[in-house]
Amino acid sequence: GQLDKLAKEAGLLYFGTAVDNPSLNNQNYLRIARDPAEFGSLTPANGQKWSNTQPSQGRFTYGSGDAIANIARQTGQQLRCHTLVWYNQLPGWVSSVYNRDQMQQIITAHIQNVAGHYKGRCYAWDVVNEAVEDDGRYRNNPMYRAMGVDYITHSFKVAQQTDPAARLYYNDFNIERCCNAKINATIAMIRTVKAAGAPVHGIGMQGHSRVGMSPSKREMKETMARFSELVDEVAFTEVDIRHTKLPIGAAERKQQGRDYMEVVGACLEMPKCVGITVWDFTDQYSWIPQQYPGEGEACLWDRNYNQKPAYQSIVALLQSA
Numbered sequence: 001g002q003l004d005k006l007a008k009e010a011g012l013l014y015f016g017t018a019v020d021n022p023s024l025n026n027q028n029y030l031r032i033a034r035d036p037a038e039f040g041s042l043t044p045a046n047g048q049k050w051s052n053t054q055p056s057q058g059r060f061t062y063g064s065g066d067a068i069a070n071i072a073r074q075t076g077q078q079l080r081c082h083t084l085v086w087y088n089q090l091p092g093w094v095s096s097v098y099n100r101d102q103m104q105q106i107i108t109a110h111i112q113n114v115a116g117h118y119k120g121r122c123y124a125w126d127v128v129n130e131a132v133e134d135d136g137r138y139r140n141n142p143m144y145r146a147m148g149v150d151y152i153t154h155s156f157k158v159a160q161q162t163d164p165a166a167r168l169y170y171n172d173f174n175i176e177r178c179c180n181a182k183i184n185a186t187i188a189m190i191r192t193v194k195a196a197g198a199p200v201h202g203i204g205m206q207g208h209s210r211v212g213m214s215p216s217k218r219e220m221k222e223t224m225a226r227f228s229e230l231v232d233e234v235a236f237t238e239v240d241i242r243h244t245k246l247p248i249g250a251a252e253r254k255q256q257g258r259d260y261m262e263v264v265g266a267c268l269e270m271p272k273c274v275g276i277t278v279w280d281f282t283d284q285y286s287w288i289p290q291q292y293p294g295e296g297e298a299c300l301w302d303r304n305y306n307q308k309p310a311y312q313s314i315v316a317l318l319q320s321a
Ligand code: G3I
Pocket: 020, 045, 046, 088, 089, 129, 173, 206, 238, 287
């Protein structure tokens, strides 16, 4: 393994991957996921989300998240923890709360329990995920309906009280290519909640994109320059670059490699970009085909655990950095 080793040599803090629970009984998968020279950071793809950690009110379950956190503990890999407050994978009992004080208490209890459980083990927490729409409006989710934008401020405050050592991130998709309505709204939102006392340390750009249509290094650097005025650090948190038509040939594979290099190159060239996480590393377990039927092969390894040209491109770029 070499991605994390080379990334660190090139000045980044880590090169990481998301890991989901169904893959944990696959030895081919584990050999790569547990290699700290390949991945210096793990992110549970689902295990720490609300529907997994507090499926019914007051009942906290940590088995799925712990399975991945415990690997990181054994191997010395870092943990990027994901995610405390998100409209998706939110249990029904939360979405049926409309009262402001009740919602505030529910968020407080959730963060105190979950961030408390993982206290001291998360390099970073994605405290709030995907709170802004592509058109720039606040996402009209149950937390927003009950509390307005205060739910974001409140979540960051409780996260900091609970785990003062964790870097606290706002995380979203479609905020890579400068500068669309969503990026402008995200900047305005971060300013608003910071002015209200929210300790936002980082902005996570998820980095899901499509081969041949993904943002250029220049566009991403422009975004990061703007984010860097607001926060201490930025990161690519969920990178995968999918083919929109399958099957593909050599030219498409090469293009995917170039697209990945734009992301890695952008991070390397921005002082506040601390690292890159891919949203799983093998096509065998990628979320893409389920969500976008007919699309996929978005990862750095194919489903038979062969490294793709995109992997080699990243290695070459990191080696030359
Ligand atoms: O756990 C149930 C299982 O009990 C059931 O039998 C099965 C049947 O479909 O579904 C299982 O839940 C699935 C869950 O993943 C756990 O595997 C959901 O259907 C499925 O929708 C869910 O997808 C996850 C998705 O978030 C949900 O929005 C993906 O694995 C996960 O990779 C993805 O990750 C998100 C990030 O958290 C935020 N950014 C976008 C990214 C991609 O959507």
